[in-house]
Amino acid sequence: MTDEPVQLWSVRKVYGSAAGGVTALDDMTVSFRAGTFTAVMGPSGSGKSTLLHCAAGLDRPTDGKVIIDGTDLGPLGETALTLLRRKRIGFVFQAFNLVSALTAEQNVALPLRLAGVRPRGSEVRAALAEVGLADRARHRPGELSGGEQQRVAIARALVTRPSVLFADEPTGALDRATSRDVLRLLRDLADRQGQTVVMVTHDPVAASYADRVLLLADGRVVDEFTAADAGPGSPASGSDAGPGSPGSGPGSGGAGRAPAGAGLSPELIAARMAALEASC
Numbered sequence: 001m002t003d004e005p006v007q008l009w010s011v012r013k014v015y016g017s018a019a020g021g022v023t024a025l026d027d028m029t030v031s032f033r034a035g036t037f038t039a040v041m042g043p044s045g046s047g048k049s050t051l052l053h054c055a056a057g058l059d060r061p062t063d064g065k066v067i068i069d070g071t072d073l074g075p076l077g078e079t080a081l082t083l084l085r086r087k088r089i090g091f092v093f094q095a096f097n098l099v100s101a102l103t104a105e106q107n108v109a110l111p112l113r114l115a116g117v118r119p120r121g122s123e124v125r126a127a128l129a130e131v132g133l134a135d136r137a138r139h140r141p142g143e144l145s146g147g148e149q150q151r152v153a154i155a156r157a158l159v160t161r162p163s164v165l166f167a168d169e170p171t172g173a174l175d176r177a178t179s180r181d182v183l184r185l186l187r188d189l190a191d192r193q194g195q196t197v198v199m200v201t202h203d204p205v206a207a208s209y210a211d212r213v214l215l216l217a218d219g220r221v222v223d224e225f226t227a228a229d230a231g232p233g234s235p236a237s238g239s240d241a242g243p244g245s246p247g248s249g250p251g252s253g254g255a256g257r258a259p260a261g262a263g264l265s266p267e268l269i270a271a272r273m274a275a276l277e278a279s280c
């Protein structure tokens with residue numbers, strides 16, 4: 001595994017024909033360092049989901065390169081791309097996307113089955129235990145709360161031990177308290193397991209759990225900051241504020257971690273968002 005498991009080089013994505021098309025990503029170069037948690041924010045239509053889909057190999061860029069763990073996705077045919085996606089990429093959606101007829105453990109085992117691997121009970125149980133749901137293995141999605149369903153979806157995304165976990169508005173359908181549990185879990189995965197996490201969100205509180213924020217506008221990264229940039233005085237306070245466990249973001253040169261308690265604050269993130277929206 002490389003130090004930067006996800007790299008995008010000059011990625012452009014145009015939907016529709018070149019003449020009347022929409023440029024969703026405009027010459028975007030960005031990378032994500034192993035073990036970091038990045039929040040991707042920006043106004044509606046700025047390209048956040050397109051970035052995630054291109055980075056995850058769910059969609060192909062019009063130009064440029066996407067590299068996952070050193071493999072350039074461009075030359076891969078559909079079968080090879082699907083195999084790489086199943087093995088190296090985890091994806092979590094706002095709507096959980098669990099199979100309602102299957103139990104939690106059967107849902108978690110699905111990616112292994114799809115990859116042609118016979119799921120071992122121990123790895124499925126370990127993935128459920130990581131998200132705190134070892135005791136709900138036999139429950140179906142309809143018997144679980146929204147937050148529990150999202151945690152099953154995260155366990156399902158993690159069971160193949162992917163190089164990167166992408167999450168598109170993972171707390172968009174959850175209430176505040178439940179969102180906090182899911183965000184703490186994502187933060188913990190980065191901190192304790194070195195899991196690389198990239199999350200799209202509209203919510204500055206959710207983004208404050210990340211150690212780096214990218215702000216997009218018109219398909220470009222127009223602002224970027226890390227907990228280390230925010231400095232030790234940044235007000236990561238209050239029960240809904242981020243957990244204050246920052247790390248160095250990709251592209252930041254791998255500088256040391258900021259002192260504990262110096263996380264990104266929702267207020268700082270909201271202010272940078274407001275500044276961006278005012279300039280658009």
Ligand SMILES: Nc1ncnc2c1ncn2[C@@H]1O[C@H](COP(=O)(O)OP(=O)(O)OP(=O)(O)O)[C@@H](O)[C@H]1O
Nearest residue numbers: 015016022023024043044045046047048049050051
């Ligand atoms: N399949 C598609 N066909 C045509 N245009 C598309 C398609 N998907 C996205 N777009 C356009 O590309 C641009 C970027 O869309 P994208 O969904 O990536 O933005 P976003 O920042 O995720 O927006 P939101 O916050 O509203 O979800 C928008 O102008 C959108 O209308």
